[in-house]
Amino acid sequence: MPSFDVTRSRFRLSDDDVFVLAQLATGQPVPAAMEPAAARLRDAGLADGAGQLSALLLPLMRTVVQPSVIVSLEAGGRQGVLHHGLLIGDDHVVCHETWPGQEEAEYRLVEPRTVVWTLADLIALRQSDGDATEEVVETTVGVLEAGLAALEKASSTPGADERALVAEALRAAGGDGVAARLAELVVELRSQWRMTAAWQGRQDGAQGVVARAVAAWDCGPLGYWLRELPAEPLAEGGAQAGAPFRLRRVAAKRVWQELTALLPDATELTTA
Structure with missing residues (x-):
């Protein structure tokens, strides 16, 4: 079920949710096969019956549908492969992060000046104790x-x-x-x-x-x-x-x- 946290401008959305929101944001029809996702978005208060998006979503969706730069991260470990990334727009930056075993990803707005910091956080970059000996x-x-x-x-x-x-x-x-x-x-x-x-x-x-x-x-x-x-x-x-x-x-x-x-x-x- 899609959900949101208004205090931090973050949203939990599945791939189907994002597809439907992108269709609505660009004035495109929602395929019949995507109606269950559209219904979930309406139930969550992220869209209404007329296909209008919640005002909370507008900065995020403007960036999702028309990014200037797309940064994608594929990270593999013992729990499988996860996909994260950034969508950088003219005015806003959207970070999306997945979670092992979960269908939904978290989408949130981040401060544009912190883009590199956000990328570092996505890979859990930590400061070294000292200079690494080259090997x-x-x-x-x-x-x-x-x-x-x-x-x-x-x-x-x-x-x-x-x-x-x-x-x-x-x-x-x-x-x-x-x-x-x-x-x-x-x-x-x-x-x-x-x-x-x-x-x-x-x-x-x-x-x-x-x-x-x-x-x-x-x-x-x-x-x-x-x-x-x-x-x-x-x-x-x-x-x-x-x-x-x-x-x-x-x-x-x-x-x-x-x-x-x-x-x-x-x-x-x-x-x-």
Whole structure:
């Protein structure tokens, strides 16, 4: 059931709810298949029988239907993959966050001046205790996938030694040289995330969608690791098993800089 918190301008909405609201906001008809969602929105007081949106929703929906910049975050961990993001408009910024196992996401307005802070919060970025000693771990996508598969199996086996089983799988897949260190990272992996910013602009002299992306691992006590290979954006279908995979340990400050660099500057938006 959709709901809202007027004190913080936040709303809990499913994908169907957002679709119906976007149709109403742009004057488009609501398909018959979406009538249950439309009824829920009316019951929640977010729309009326004539299809008019609640005034509480107007700043949010203006941004949702016509954003200048779309930032999407795909974060994977032991609870599965979650999708969060930001929609940046001319006057407002909307943050949306999902929750494991829940159909609805939270949509809220955030202060435009805090966009980078909000992105950092979405990935749970924390200040490092000190400068991270640079370290590089290299293998192949196939070796990594073998380790991740072993972790998934070990996680569902009571009493299993996750680190030993992951290291064994990495060695069996041909990653003997990095098995010990990569097994530590895989076991401590809190999330592996990919963040992409996209907007209308010019690229190579042609008008179209411009995008920048960054990917990283959050390994908890073992720090932050930028995923340098496979490079973003990934080709459709993902990387092949034999493709190189490389992680580089970095300080939290470097991750912050990468988040800042994702966003277009005023000149890029002006030419869009």
